[in-house]
Amino acid sequence: MHxxxxxxxxxxxxxxxxxxxxxxxWSMASPHKDRIKTLEARFREAWAxxxxxxxxxxxxxxxxxxxxxxxxxxxxQKELLAALIPVDIESRRKIxxxxxxxxxxxxxxxxxxxAHNELQESIGSVETSRDxxxxxxxxxxMLTKDGDYSFVEARARTNNESPLEFIGPYKLLEKIGEGxxxxxxxxxxxxxxxxxVALKVIRGDVDSEQSIARFEAERQAIALMDHxxxxxxxxxxxxxxxxxxxxxxxxxxxxxxDYCDQQRLSVRERLELMVPVCRAVQHAHQKGIIHRDLKHxxxxxxxxxxxxxxxxxxxxxxxxxEHQHKLTDKTMFTEFGKVVGTVQYMSPEQAxxxxxxxDTRTDVYSLxxxxxxxxxxxxxxxxxxxxxxxxxxxxxxxxxxxxPRPSSRLSSSSHSIEEICQQRQIxxxxxxxxxxxxxxxxxxxxxxxxxxxxxxxxxxxxxxxERFLNDQAITARPPxxxxxxxxxxxxxxxxxxxxxxxxxxxxxxxxxTSSALVWALQESERANQNAIxxxxxxxxxxxxxRSARAAEKRQxxxxxxxxxxxxxxxxxxxxxxxxxxxxxxxxQMLGKLDDAxxxxxxxxxxxxxxxxxxxxxGHALDVISIDQSGDGKWIATAAKDQTVKIWNAKTKxxxxxxxxx
Numbered sequence: 001m002h003x004x005x006x007x008x009x010x011x012x013x014x015x016x017x018x019x020x021x022x023x024x025x026w027s028m029a030s031p032h033k034d035r036i037k038t039l040e041a042r043f044r045e046a047w048a049x050x051x052x053x054x055x056x057x058x059x060x061x062x063x064x065x066x067x068x069x070x071x072x073x074x075x076x077q078k079e080l081l082a083a084l085i086p087v088d089i090e091s092r093r094k095i096x097x098x099x100x101x102x103x104x105x106x107x108x109x110x111x112x113x114x115a116h117n118e119l120q121e122s123i124g125s126v127e128t129s130r131d132x133x134x135x136x137x138x139x140x141x142m143l144t145k146d147g148d149y150s151f152v153e154a155r156a157r158t159n160n161e162s163p164l165e166f167i168g169p170y171k172l173l174e175k176i177g178e179g180x181x182x183x184x185x186x187x188x189x190x191x192x193x194x195x196x197v198a199l200k201v202i203r204g205d206v207d208s209e210q211s212i213a214r215f216e217a218e219r220q221a222i223a224l225m226d227h228x229x230x231x232x233x234x235x236x237x238x239x240x241x242x243x244x245x246x247x248x249x250x251x252x253x254x255x256x257x258d259y260c261d262q263q264r265l266s267v268r269e270r271l272e273l274m275v276p277v278c279r280a281v282q283h284a285h286q287k288g289i290i291h292r293d294l295k296h297x298x299x300x301x302x303x304x305x306x307x308x309x310x311x312x313x314x315x316x317x318x319x320x321x322e323h324q325h326k327l328t329d330k331t332m333f334t335e336f337g338k339v340v341g342t343v344q345y346m347s348p349e350q351a352x353x354x355x356x357x358x359d360t361r362t363d364v365y366s367l368x369x370x371x372x373x374x375x376x377x378x379x380x381x382x383x384x385x386x387x388x389x390x391x392x393x394x395x396x397x398x399x400x401x402x403x404p405r406p407s408s409r410l411s412s413s414s415h416s417i418e419e420i421c422q423q424r425q426i427x428x429x430x431x432x433x434x435x436x437x438x439x440x441x442x443x444x445x446x447x448x449x450x451x452x453x454x455x456x457x458x459x460x461x462x463x464x465x466e467r468f469l470n471d472q473a474i475t476a477r478p479p480x481x482x483x484x485x486x487x488x489x490x491x492x493x494x495x496x497x498x499x500x501x502x503x504x505x506x507x508x509x510x511x512x513t514s515s516a517l518v519w520a521l522q523e524s525e526r527a528n529q530n531a532i533x534x535x536x537x538x539x540x541x542x543x544x545x546r547s548a549r550a551a552e553k554r555q556x557x558x559x560x561x562x563x564x565x566x567x568x569x570x571x572x573x574x575x576x577x578x579x580x581x582x583x584x585x586x587x588q589m590l591g592k593l594d595d596a597x598x599x600x601x602x603x604x605x606x607x608x609x610x611x612x613x614x615x616x617x618g619h620a621l622d623v624i625s626i627d628q629s630g631d632g633k634w635i636a637t638a639a640k641d642q643t644v645k646i647w648n649a650k651t652k653x654x655x656x657x658x659x660x661x
Contacts, residue, residue, distance in 0.1 A: 036076070036079055036080050036083055037083075039058050039080060039083075039084070040080075040083040040084060040087065042058070043055075043058055043084050043087055043088075044087055047087065047088075047091040055081070055084050055085065055088060055104075055107060055111075056107065058080070058084060059077065059080065059081070059084075059107070077110075078110050078114075081107065081110055081111050081114055082114050085104060085111060085114050085115050085118060086114075086118050089115065089118055089119065099115070099119065100115075100119075101115040101116040101119055103115070167187070167199060167201060167239050167245055168235075168237055168239075168245075169189055169190045169191050170187040170188065170189055170190070170197065170199050170247065171187060171188045171190060172185045172186075172187050172199065173185070173186045173187055173188055173196075174186050176198070182200050182201055182202040182215060182245075183200070183201060184198055184199070184200045185198070185199045185200075185201070186198060186199075186250060187199040187247070189247075196250045197234060197235075197247050197248065197249065197250050198231075198247070198248045198249065198250045198251070199245060199246075199247050199248075200245060200246055200247075200248070201239065201243055201244075201245035202215045202243045202244055202245070212244065214316065214317075215244055215316075216244060217318060217320075218246075218315045218316045218318055219233065219236055219244070219246040221284075221289045221315045221318035221320070222246070222248065222315050223236070224287045224288075224289065225283060225284055225287050225289065227279075227280050227283040227284075228276075228309070229276045229277065229279065229280035229283075229309065229310055229311055229312060230280050230283065230284065230311065230312045230313075231248045231249055231251050231311050231312070231313045232248065232249045233246055233247065233248050234247045234248060234249060235247040248313075251300045251302055251311045251313060252302055253300035253301045253302035253303075253311065254300060254301060255296045255297045255299065255300060255301075256273065256277070256296045256299040256300070256301055256310055256370070256374070257296040257370075257373055257374060258296070259301035259308065260273065260374060260423075261423045263308075264422070264423055264424070264425055265424070266424055266425050266426065267375065267424055267426065267431075267434055267435075267439075268469060270374045270375070270424070271371075271374075271465050271468070271469060272469065273301070273308060273310055273374075274367075274370070274371055274374065274462075274465060275462045275465055275466060276309075276310055277299055277310050277312065277367070277370070278367055278458045278459065278461050278462035278465070279458075279459065279462055280310075280311075280312045281294065281312065281363050281367060281458040282457060282458040282459040282462070284312075284315075284318075284363075285360040285363070285457065285458060288320050289315065289318050289319070289320060290318065290319045290320075290358060290359070290360055290362065290363055291312070291315060291317070291318055291363050291366075292317040292318065292319055292340055292341055292350070292358065292362060292363070293314065293316065293317040293340070293341050293342060293345075293366075294312075294345060294363055294366035294367060294370065295342050295344070295345045295366065295369075295370065296370055296373065298312065298313055298314045299311065299312055299313070299370070300313060317340055317341065319358065341366075343381065343386065343394055343398065344369065344379035344380070344381050344382075344383060345365075345366040345369040345370065345379065346365075346366070346398055347361070347362040347365035347366065347398075347451070348365075348398055348399045348449050348451075349362055349451065350362055350398075351395040351396075351398040351399050352395075352399070359451075360457065360458070361451040361454050361455075361456070362451075363458060364446055364451075364454050364455050364457070364458055364460075364461060365446060365447060365448075365451070365454065367446060367458060367461055368380075368443055368444075368445075368446025368447040368454075368461070369447065371442075371443055371446065371461075371465075372403070372406060372409075372443050372447065375406045375435060375439065375443065376406050376409045376410050376420070376435075377419075377420040377423075378409065380403030380409075380447055381394075381397060381398060381401075381403065385397075399449070400449075402449065403444075403447060405435075405436075405440040405443070405444055406435045406439060406440055406443050407432050407435035407436040407439075407440050410428075410431060410432060410435060417431075438468050438474050438476070439468065441474065441476040441477060441478060442461070442464050442465065442468060442474060442476050444476075445464075445476035446461050455476075460475070463475075464476055567593070570589050570590075570592060570593060571601050573586075573589050574586040574589040574590050574605055575601075575605070577589065578605060586605065590605055600627055600628060603628055603632070604626060604627070604628045604635070618645055618654050618657070619637065619639035619641055619643060619645065620639070620641040620643075621639050621640035621641040622639060622640050623637050623638070623639045624638055624639060624640055625637065625638040626638075628649065629649075632649055633648070633649055633650070634646055634647065634648065634649055634655075635647040635648075635649045638660075642659060642660045642661070643657055643658065643659055643660065644657070644658045644660060645657050645658075
C-alpha cells in the first residue's frame, strides 16, 4: 500500500472521528437531545424484538416535531442519523449481514457519509494501490496511489484471508493491485507453456450479484477487443471455490504520465504517445464498449523493441452501448445516485448521478483530461481544489466549472513552472507559446461541458493531434460569439431576465414616443430618393455627353492617323519610283498630295525632278536623313558614317562636311 495514501486515509478517519465527537458535544445543547435519545432507545428495542425497524420510519416520526420545521432541524436530523446508523450496522452484523455504505443512500448524503465512517472505523485502514478498481460508490472518495480520487465501493476485508498459491495452471507470485471487487496478481502459467501473466480474480468476500456481473462484464469486454494498445485477455475460468477469474497479458509498465515525466519527454513526444491511446479507445468504441474510467494509471507504458508502447487496461467499469454486445448473462444495472469513475477525469454527464445517458463522448472527455495533465502537469480539476469539498460540491464543480486553458493553467499551477518545463525539456516562455493557440483549442474541445461541441469520436481527437504535429490546420475552433452569449445566458438567468424586462419597458417607451416621427422619416426618405433619382439622371446625361465627345475625338484621331499613313504610302511610292527611274510615275504620285501634305520630302523630290539627273556621292554608309533649304539652293544629308554634308542643289557639288561625335 502506498504510504502517502495510508497516512491520508488515517488522517481523514481521525478527522471524521473528531467531527463526530464535536457533533455529540453540540447535541448536548440541542433542544431535541432528549428526543433523539428516546428514539435511539426505541430503535434498539425494535431490533431486539421480532420486527426489523427502518431508520426512515424513525426519521419521519422525528420530522413531525413542529420545532424542527422552524429551527435548526437539519443539524438535529443529522444527529439522529448519527445515533441510529451505528446501531443499525451493529445489529445487522449480529444477524450475519455485511452492511455497506450505499445501503443508506435513500436517507441522503449525510447518512452515507456517517455509515462510511462507521464502517471504516470498524474495518481499519483501507488498502489502495496503483490498479485500484474504480467501482461505484455513492459519496466517499478514496485517494489512489497516483493521487486521483476514485469513487469505490467500500467492503469489509478479513485480515486473516490467505490467498491461494495456485489458480488452475497459474502460480500466483505477487499481488500487484487490489480494488473494490477483485485482486490482480502477477502469475506464472505452468502449462501448456510457461510465461508470466496478469491474473485478476474476484475476492472471496464479494458475493453480490451486481459485483460478479460487473466482473464478468469486464472479462467479456476485454475479450471482444483485439488491438495492439489494449491489454489482451488470454484465458478465463473459475477457482475451486467458484470465484470467476481471467488472465491477461502482463503489462510490465508504468502509468502514462509517470513515464513521460521520468523520461523527460518533450511536448511533441507526449502528443505522439496520446495518439495510439486515442486509437485504442476508438477500437473499443467500435466494438460497442465505453471504458468510463480512463486515466493515466489505466494506461501503462512499456518498451517493445526500444520503443514506448501504451496499453489501455482496467475495463472494470466498461459499459456496452446500443445493445451491440451482451457482456454478461446476469442482470447488471447502475443504481440511481451512484457515481462511477475518477473525479479528476470524470465527464459532466458522469457527474449527473445517473448513468443512463452515457455515450462514447464521455471517454473523449477523459482523454482530454489526460492530455491536459500531460501538457500542464495537473488535471483540469486539481485534487487540491476538491480535497476538502463534499461529494455534491465536487460533482457540481465537474458539471459547471470551466477549467482554464492549458496555457493559463501553466501560469497558475501549484507545481513549479520550472520543474514542469524541465520535465518537457522546454523553456517556460516557449512552453506557453507552444500551448497557446491550437493545443489550447484541441484540449478545450475535448473538455467541452456540452458534449455536442466535443470531438465526436476519439479518432477525431487523434486526427487533430496529428494535424498539429504535421503543422496542418486543426478542426477545433474557438466558440463563436453566439455560443459564448448562450453560455452567458445560462449562467446568469436571473440577471438576463431582469435586463430583458427592463429592455422591454424601455423599448415600449421608445416605440410610444417615436411613433409620431415615423411619417416624417418616411417623407424625408421619399424626398431623398427623389433627389437621388434626379441627381442620377443628370449624371447619366453628363456621362452620355462626355461619351459622345470622347467618341468624336477618337474618330478624329483615327482620321488623322489614316491620312498620315496614306501620305507615308504615297511618299514611299514616289521615292521608290524615283529611285527606279520612274520619274513620271513619281511626279504623278506627288501631284496627288494636297497643300497640307506638302512637306520637305515632296519639295526635295520636286527639286530632284527639276534639276539634272546627278547622283550625290560622298557618304561611306547609307544616308539616313535628307533636307532642303527653304529657298531650294542647298541640300543637307546625314548618314550612318556619322557625317553631315551640305550640297549645292543646282550643281550637286559638295560644299561642307562635318563629323558628328
